[in-house]
Amino acid sequence: MDVIVSWLVGSVSWFALKVAGTVAVVWLASPEELSSFEGAVLWNGGIGFVCYLLVAVVAGLAHRAPERRRLGRNALAVLGAPVLLTLLDGALTAVAPDPDPALFLACAVISLLGAVAGWLLVRAARRS
Secondary structure (H helix, E strand, O other), X not given: OHHHHHHHHHHHHHHHHHHHHXXXXXXXXXHHHHHOHHHHHHHHHHHHHHHHHHHHHHHHHXXXXXXXXXHHHHHHHHHHXXXXXXXXXXXXXXXXXXXXXXXXXXXXXHHHHHHHHHHHHHXXXXXX
């Protein structure tokens, strides 16, 4: 049950942060920046990194003791939602009219690195 609670908290925060990130990209990024591969990776990957970092932090804070002391269970609780949501995002990208797999993979790797950073941040904060 503790894993499911963390996943639900992570999923809700992912949705809110993904919407906020999309709004930020639409408002702040110019069409020229988003037309290049590097610009699209910078904007979408940067937003994804921050989003997934915060999702992992929130999910990590929602994961309660004593289960969080077990490394594998804690990793499953905190990183499970970001991995599943990345797979969902990949499925949605695959059915898009003009999918760009290289852009998706680059942004997915950057986003998942954010999730790992958030998980490690919460683990370090809980140890001290």
